[in-house]
Amino acid sequence: MNERYAELVSQLQQVGLLGSIGSVLGWEQETYMPGGGAELRSRQISLIAGMAHQRATAPELGELLAELSTQDWGDPHSPEAVNVREARRDYERATKLPQRLVEELSRVTTLSQQAWSQARKKNNFADFQPWLQQVIELKREEARCLQEDGGPLYDTLLDHYEPRMTTAELQATFQPLRDQLVPLVAEIAEAKNRPDTSIPTRSYPVAAQRAFAEEAARAIGFDFDRGRLDESAHPFCSGFGPGDCRLTTRFDDRFFNMAFFGTLHEAGHGIYEQGLNPDAFGLPMGAAVSLGIHESQSRMWENLVGRSRPFWDHFYTRAQHYFPEALGNVKLDDFYRAVNTVEPSFIRVEADEVTYNLHIMLRFELEQMLISGELDAADVPTAWNEKFEAYLGLVPPDDAHGCLQDVHWSAGLIGYFPTYALGNVYASQFFGAAHDQISGLDDLIAKGEFAPLKKWLNENIHQRGQQYSALDLVKVVTNHEFDAEPLVTHLRTKFRDVYRLS
Numbered sequence: 001m002n003e004r005y006a007e008l009v010s011q012l013q014q015v016g017l018l019g020s021i022g023s024v025l026g027w028e029q030e031t032y033m034p035g036g037g038a039e040l041r042s043r044q045i046s047l048i049a050g051m052a053h054q055r056a057t058a059p060e061l062g063e064l065l066a067e068l069s070t071q072d073w074g075d076p077h078s079p080e081a082v083n084v085r086e087a088r089r090d091y092e093r094a095t096k097l098p099q100r101l102v103e104e105l106s107r108v109t110t111l112s113q114q115a116w117s118q119a120r121k122k123n124n125f126a127d128f129q130p131w132l133q134q135v136i137e138l139k140r141e142e143a144r145c146l147q148e149d150g151g152p153l154y155d156t157l158l159d160h161y162e163p164r165m166t167t168a169e170l171q172a173t174f175q176p177l178r179d180q181l182v183p184l185v186a187e188i189a190e191a192k193n194r195p196d197t198s199i200p201t202r203s204y205p206v207a208a209q210r211a212f213a214e215e216a217a218r219a220i221g222f223d224f225d226r227g228r229l230d231e232s233a234h235p236f237c238s239g240f241g242p243g244d245c246r247l248t249t250r251f252d253d254r255f256f257n258m259a260f261f262g263t264l265h266e267a268g269h270g271i272y273e274q275g276l277n278p279d280a281f282g283l284p285m286g287a288a289v290s291l292g293i294h295e296s297q298s299r300m301w302e303n304l305v306g307r308s309r310p311f312w313d314h315f316y317t318r319a320q321h322y323f324p325e326a327l328g329n330v331k332l333d334d335f336y337r338a339v340n341t342v343e344p345s346f347i348r349v350e351a352d353e354v355t356y357n358l359h360i361m362l363r364f365e366l367e368q369m370l371i372s373g374e375l376d377a378a379d380v381p382t383a384w385n386e387k388f389e390a391y392l393g394l395v396p397p398d399d400a401h402g403c404l405q406d407v408h409w410s411a412g413l414i415g416y417f418p419t420y421a422l423g424n425v426y427a428s429q430f431f432g433a434a435h436d437q438i439s440g441l442d443d444l445i446a447k448g449e450f451a452p453l454k455k456w457l458n459e460n461i462h463q464r465g466q467q468y469s470a471l472d473l474v475k476v477v478t479n480h481e482f483d484a485e486p487l488v489t490h491l492r493t494k495f496r497d498v499y500r501l502s
Contacts, residue, residue, distance in 0.1 A: 002071075005080060008064050009283060011055070012087055016282025018052035020240045022106075027238040027246050031230045035114065042110035049106035050099055057095045065091055077467050079285045086284035086466050089163075096145045105138050109412040116410035117233055123400040125381050132409055133377040136370050139414045143371060154368045157415035161291040162422060164469050167368065170418050173425065174361050177484045182391075184492060185354055188342045191499040195337035200256040202326035209251055212322040213263035216315060220301055221454035222247070222267040223274055229263065234407040235349065237266045237298075239273030241281050256326075257339060258350055261302050268301035269294060271454060275462030285465035291416060293470050295423025296430055297457065303353050303424075304431045304490070305453070310446035312336050340498045344392040346401040353424075354491050358391045360421040363406070367414055426474060428487035430461070433478040 025045050033041060055061070065088040073081035112131040119128035139157060146156035152167050159165070210229075218224055232248035239245045247266040251259045272294055280286025288294045305311055312319075316335060320327045327335065342352045348359040366383060369375035375383055384403040389395050396402030408416050435441050438452050445453070460477050467473075474482050495501075 002068075002080075004064060005068060005084075008061075008068060008084070008087065011058075011061050011064070012083070013282035015052055015055045016241070018048055018055065022048040022052065023238050023240050027240075027248075029110070029113070030232045030234070030236070031248060035118075038111055038114040042107045045110050046103045046107040050103040053094065053097070053099050053102040056091065057097075057099075062091055062095065079280070079283075079467075082285050082465065082467050083280075083283045090284075093146060093160075097142060098145070101138065101141060101145070105142065105412055108134050108138060109410065112410040112412075113407060116404070116407060120233070120400055120404045123398050123404070125399040125404055128404065128410070129377050129380075132380070135409060135412050136377055136414075139412060140371055140373075152368075152372075154371050154415065157371065158418065159415075161413075161416050161419050162470065163290055164471075165290075165292075165422075170364065170422075173482075173484055174357075174364065174418075174421065177357060177421070177425075177488065178361055178391075180488050181354060181357060181491070184495070185342065185344065185358075187501065188354065188495055188499050191501055193500040195341045195498065196334055197338060197341050197343070199326075199330055199335060199338035200341075201254055202256075202323075204253055204256045204323055204326055206251045206253050206259075208322040209253075209256070209259045212319065213249065213260050215318065216260070216306075217247075217263055217267035217270075219448060220264070220267060220271070220305065220450045222270045226274055227270055229266075235262045235266055236407075237269035237273065239270070239276075242278035245270045245273045255350075256323075261306055261339075262349060264306040265298045265302040268298035271301070271457070272297040272462050275454075275458040277463055277465060280465060283465075285467065287466055289461075289464075289466055289468065289473055290470040291419035292422030292426055293461065293473065295419050296426035297423075297461070299420075299423045300427040300431055300457075304427060305445060305450075307340055307353065308442075308445065309336055310442045312339075313446040314448040337498050340495070342495055342499070344394050346388075346394065346396050347405055354495060355392060357421045357424060360417055362387045362391055363417040364421075367417060371414060422470075425482070425484045425487050426470070428490050429474055429478045429480065429483065430457075432486050433460075 022045055025041060025048065029041050065084065068084045069088055071084075073084070075081065076085075108131070112135055115131045116128050119125060140153065143153035143156045146159075147153060148156075154167050158167060158170070214224070214229060217229070226243045227245040227247060229247045229249060231250055233250065235249045237245065237247050247263065247270050249259050249263045249266060272288060276288070277286050312332060312335065316332045319335070340352070342354045344355050345351055348356070351359050362384070365387065366375065366380065369383070370377070370380075380403050381399050385395055388402065408414075434453055434456050438444070438456055441453065444450075461473070464473065468476055471482050474480070
């Protein structure tokens with residue numbers, strides 16, 4: 001290995017270790033930390049973030065990257081070329097942010113998350129409003145630091161989660177997608193042959209739910225020897241690095257879908273994290289392409305696999321084993337239709353496949369308004385409810401079922417939400433390619449043989465790291481350009497069958 005390149009690898013992996021420490025602190029904050037620890041934790045995370053930023057912006061690292069960027073690595077998609085190119089891009093972004101801002105963002109968002117959690121429990125937006133205002137002001141400052149050529153401030157925040165994607169490109173995808181989903185929702189609402197929605201809301205003991213969710217997550221390929229499942233107010237996945245990936249979920253003993261499909265979703269993220277090249281930890285070749293691509297993995301396992309008929313052809317007898325009172329006399333077809341009910345609802349993480357993207361588009365629009373200054377934090381509940389009614393035909397009964405339901409804004413994750421809808425689009429394209437390249441995929445799933453799909457994803461997506469941009473990866477893997485039509489086709493085909501529409 002080139003001596004100077006080896007030095008780059010060492011420096012980047014040191015930054016990666018500091019980031020990993022911060023992730024451990026963040027995970028423990030959301031799972032086991034007592035409420036009284038918030039102030040201390042905010043200082044701990046702020047210190048780690050500052051140390052990581054110092055290393056990530058060190059002049060010596062910049063000089064090293066500038067030197068290595070002049071070398072001819074041959075193949076532009078070789079690991080060396082990718083690591084240098086993407087690390088330099090990260091460096092140039094990081095050096096635009098003052099350490100003071102990085103540390104203050106870490107401190108404020110740690111406290112803000114605690115304030116959000118309490119406000120959500122009390123259903124009191126007023127308690128969270130001043131924290132949201134602080135977060136928005138800090139994110140605007142961050143966006144101004146990163147802004148280039150007078151483009152939208154929101155673009156700079158979006159780029160952190162979906163590199164090289166712009167607001168205009170998202171709007172060009174989301175608008176026609178929305179135009180096709182709204183009529184489909186209306187068509188389904190008029191269907192006469194409807195699933196029995198009582199089935200998922202019967203009694204499902206939490207201990208049995210946890211056992212079944214872990215069994216399914218293990219079956220699809222999440223390695224519990226290198227990971228674990230805990231509970232949190234908002235489900236998430238944290239990949240700390242090789243050998244340690246944490247999932248969280250939440251349970252409701254009167255609602256089967258929440259924990260089961262939530263666990264499959266987070267396990268999909270975890271399978272991506274566990275599928276990254278461990279030798280490339282801390283390097284672009286050992287990191288996910290984008291959050292949209294990451295989300296494609298979770299949405300694929302949750303919906304395209306987990307809510308599919310072949311999946312339940314295999315798993316339904318196990319479900320009846322775990323929940324004999326709720327499901328003992330329920331036919332497979334009735335259960336399958338029930339867990340695929342399409343009905344506008346208030347909570348995003350519990351939304352069905354068809355209406356889910358409408359939840360995302362609402363948040364995408366509000367985020368842009370918050371960052372541009374068009375919307376004040378104090379007016380979020382009103383704006384949320386107005387858009388929710390326009391998109392989903394419902395008015396949230398309270399803020400806990402409305403603008404307080406997601407942790408993202410309290411954590412400073414502005415620009416994150418659009419990646420969820422992008423993930424659905426990517427997932428449909430990838431799953432179509434997997435069907436083309438894995439013979440008899442549905443039959444394999446129906447037999448409980450998930451390894452061929454996991455292996456295909458490992459080889460085609462996970463182990464490639466940041467070798468390609470998200471849109472280029474789609475083209476390399478599927479031989480097609482980025483396109484929302486496969487998602488629309490999937491939704492129309494599946495749900496016209498579920499609702500017995502002609």
